[in-house]
């Protein structure tokens with residue numbers, strides 16, 4: 001009869017124990033990694049520097065700037081944010097973080113032009129940064145255009 005208190009002299013038993021221990025460690029690490037992954041960008045708010053929020057839009061919203069903004073939007077943004085600006089573009093289902101819905105007037109009213117411009121400039125995964133892909137003017141014209149989604153004519 002083997003005693004439970006004595007050292008385990010069966011090599012197969014101790015190997016199995018070590019394997020079970022390692023599996024346990026891997027399991028805990030996986031759960032921790034998954035939790036960290038889910039908690040990072042999806043739930044943390046996208047904070048904007050105060051001076052970026054305060055930036056004034058140098059390009060007035062008019063028929064010309066809005067039309068120019070629309071052309072860039074349809075080319076670069078609609079695949080995620082949708083042609084109607086509702087966040088349901090053809091690629092939107094691929095991402096854990098849903099592309100912003102620009103038709104939500106209550107949310108859009110809390111955003112300054114400077115904030116929208118800064119977010120387009122910086123990007124945040126999965127949204128790319130457009131700092132080097134578009135000029136300043138193009139990014140401001142996009143702000144003028146995406147504002148129209150919440151206030152359709």
Ligand code: HEC
Pocket residue numbers: 041046072073076077078079080081091095097098099100107111116117119120124125126127128130142146
């Ligand atoms: C690959 C998909 C993708 C593309 C392409 C993309 N976006 Fe986004 N966009 C997102 C996602 C996802 C978010 C939400 C990010 C977050 O909240 O962390 C977002 C957020 C935003 C926001 C912030 C909205 C808010 O509520 O403050 C703006 C503004 C924006 N996008 C504008 C644009 C513009 C303009 C373009 C094109 C030049 C564009 N995006 C291209 C995926 C995309």
